[in-house]
Amino acid sequence: AQSVTQLDSHVSVSEGTPVLLRCNYSSSYSPSLFWYVQHPNKGLQLLLKYTSAATLVKGINGFEAEFKKSETSFHLTKPSAHMSDAAEYFCVALSGNTPLVFGKGTRLSVIA
Amino acid sequence: GAGVSQSPRYKVAKRGQDVALRCDPISGHVSLFWYQQALGQGPEFLTYFQNEAQLDKSGLPSDRFFAERPEGSVSTLKIQRTQQEDSAVYLCASSPRAGGYQETQYFGPGTRLLVL
Numbered sequence: 001a002q003s004v005t006q007l008d009s010h011v012s013v014s015e016g017t018p019v020l021l022r023c024n025y026s027s028s029y030s031p032s033l034f035w036y037v038q039h040p041n042k043g044l045q046l047l048l049k050y051t052s053a054a055t056l057v058k059g060i061n062g063f064e065a066e067f068k069k070s071e072t073s074f075h076l077t078k079p080s081a082h083m084s085d086a087a088e089y090f091c092v093a094l095s096g097n098t099p100l101v102f103g104k105g106t107r108l109s110v111i112a
Numbered sequence: 113g114a115g116v117s118q119s120p121r122y123k124v125a126k127r128g129q130d131v132a133l134r135c136d137p138i139s140g141h142v143s144l145f146w147y148q149q150a151l152g153q154g155p156e157f158l159t160y161f162q163n164e165a166q167l168d169k170s171g172l173p174s175d176r177f178f179a180e181r182p183e184g185s186v187s188t189l190k191i192q193r194t195q196q197e198d199s200a201v202y203l204c205a206s207s208p209r210a211g212g213y214q215e216t217q218y219f220g221p222g223t224r225l226l227v228l
Contacts, residue, residue, distance in 0.1 A: 004154075032214070036219075041221055042221055043115065043116060043203075043205075043218070043219035043220050043221050043222070044155070044203070044205075044219035045219070046216060046217075049216070090154050090155075092154075094213055094214065097212055097213060097214075098213060099145075099157035099160070099168070099170075099171065099213055100155075100157060100213060100217070101157075102154030102155045102156070103154050104152070104153055104154050105152075105153070105154050
């Protein structure tokens with residue numbers, strides 16, 4: 001069975017500084033991996049997805065993530081945080097024809 | 113265009129009461145998914161429809177949970193004899209094709225259920 005571990009439940013950064021949200025996955029074979037963002041009172045929105053093509057994936061709003069098989073990681077980064085990035089972020093894995101598996105989420109706070 | 117909508121947005125129920133949660137997917141979307149998100153947790157899969165057919169209900173936690181999509185569009189998640197542990201946000205998602213879990217899913221804002 002696959003699982004997703006988000007290493008930090010809460011990350012706080014200053015506006016304009018880099019963002020790093022960490023995610024490790026466990027799967028019997030290489031999964032597809034996603035990052036979703038959840039703003040209060042809004043639906044989950046897909047930021048980016050990895051599906052075994054390029055290991056560095058670029059998403060919306062300046063976010064990107066790198067798939068590292070040797071480390072079983074798929075960390076989300078952004079060079080410069082904006083106030084509007086404050087939200088809950090979920091790392092998600094998909095393996096074969098089975099439902100999406102979500103991590104527990106990381107709450108990102110951005111301080112002015 | 114309109115996204116996935118869910119109603120009600122908030123529901124307070126007394127323990128033992130039956131509730132019905134509605135999901136309106138994006139028009140024309142073939143696939144529809146329900147998830148349960150407990151406080152401080154990520155969403156967990158409940159069930160999956162392709163048109164009106166319920167192809168996977170492996171995530172439903174008990175026989176008190178029932179979902180339907182009779183005409184292949186709107187879906188209803190029904191919880192009978194609600195318990196306090198049913199308190200959660202219930203998310204609905206839809207996708208345009210019949211590719212199952214591989215297709216990109218578009219999520220609604222959720223229904224927050226509180227069972228007292």
